Amino acid sequence: MTLRVSVIGTGYLGATHAAGMAEVGHRVIGIDVDPVRIAVLAAGRSPIYEDGLEPLLVRHTRSGRLRFTTDYREIADWADVHFLALGTPAGPGGAADLRQLEAAIDSLAPMLTKPTLVVGKSTVPVGTALQLQERLRALAPAGDRVELAWNPEFLREGFAVEDTLRPDRLVFGVQSTAALDLLEQVYAIPLTEATPVVRCDLATAELIKTAANAFLATKISFINSMAQMCQAAGGDVVLLADALGYDKRIGREFLNAGLGFGGGCLPKDIRALAVRATELEVDVLAQLIEAVEAINEGQRAELAELTVEQLGGDVTGARIAVLGAAFKPGTDDTRNSPALTVANRLHAAGARVVIYDPQAELAPKADFTQVATVDEAVTGAEIVLHLTEWPEFRSLDPVALGALATNKIIIDGRLKLHAPTWRDAGWKVVQIGRATSL
């Protein structure tokens, strides 16, 4: 059944969700306070680099099934269901800043005159949904006939469209069968494809989301601490991870050691979880997360220190080539990018940092020079840092690059380069945790 769906907030999550909702047959309006973003989306263009998103935007803005607006009056009583896809960035002390969600509710609620379902998708601390429902009901003419549900989102940037259309699970945090029925209509297509569904209360839904991100972060920090062990004891963390991964109970995913996790989600979500755990006096969880964070920070610091060490203890005036600026391959997102943290530290230590990334565009005022090709980055470089593992970096020609660089030294911060090929071309290859790699 075709529903009228609004998506409030059209950032990474909201733009993809709106396009996905149109793709599964609903009539959709996306709304945002950013008129430039709305104009781009309304023209069928994607404001972000995300594989497969633009074709959906083109198709459904042309068909009229997908529209965009900045005017809440267009969505309020029009939609059968409103999705909240607002940002929840880190606030002071790392607690989630809920002001975007609150502002959206304040704009929408006074116009809700009929029974309405509002569904949160943003990642929030446990307890948020009930607070927002209270705010909504206090402001809405429809009062208690407005209900809130929580349906957290698990998409990965770079695979956002695929994850939206074919999620590996759906979580419906609801308070009534009416809300559940409506969500089942919204997701009728994935549900026919036997997608597992967890039906639960609001608190469980909120916690599932933060637990998932915390577990992924923990897995990465675990393997990075094993990389430190391999470095200290003389072992190979990649082979170790492969061997762990063959155990189905463990799995190979999220066991790639290196520079650690970044992005707009994992770092802020685990910090917010630690803050909430402390508020609720669950100190063990806060301590676990602090250890995960400390390991992650340590990887960035170590890479910067290692670079200085390789250049004899002083990088003043040294030209350093950085390959990669996005927080991971497949996206142009540079939020909390490990690569940029390292670049910033080296810049602060006096180095001349030159960055190449296939997609991410840095603000013109940034402290480094961004260039359009790997060759330009490497020309005259005293050291090369491989910090975001774009697939194209794996097929670089070390012989050709060796003729451009001043020193043939490369630190592979993501353990993805084929070290023997680079060594054969005369390069010194540094990989933390691969002390015994061949």
Ligand SMILES: NC(=O)C1=CN([C@@H]2O[C@H](COP(=O)(O)OP(=O)(O)OC[C@H]3O[C@@H](n4cnc5c(N)ncnc54)[C@H](O)[C@@H]3O)[C@@H](O)[C@H]2O)C=CC1
């Ligand atoms: N980026 C991702 O891959 C995923 C994000 N999430 C969660 O989804 C939420 C959104 O994340 P992103 O899309 O990355 O954030 P974002 O910052 O890219 O998008 C938020 C959007 O909301 C808009 N906005 C702010 N105030 C508004 C208002 N009052 N009314 C309407 N629009 C308003 C902003 O202009 C912006 O376009 C966060 O809670 C995040 O943790 C969850 C899963 C995946």
Ligand SMILES: O=C(O)[C@H]1O[C@H](OP(=O)(O)OP(=O)(O)OC[C@H]2O[C@@H](n3ccc(=O)[nH]c3=O)[C@H](O)[C@@H]2O)[C@H](O)[C@@H](O)[C@@H]1O
């Ligand atoms: O809540 C969110 O917003 C999303 O956060 C992550 O998705 P994303 O931020 O797109 O990125 P990931 O693929 O999880 O990677 C996060 C970081 O971990 C790093 N990483 C990942 C895997 C690994 O083995 N090692 C590793 O260092 C990546 O380079 C990247 O910096 C989760 O994977 C999504 O399920 C979730 O929906």
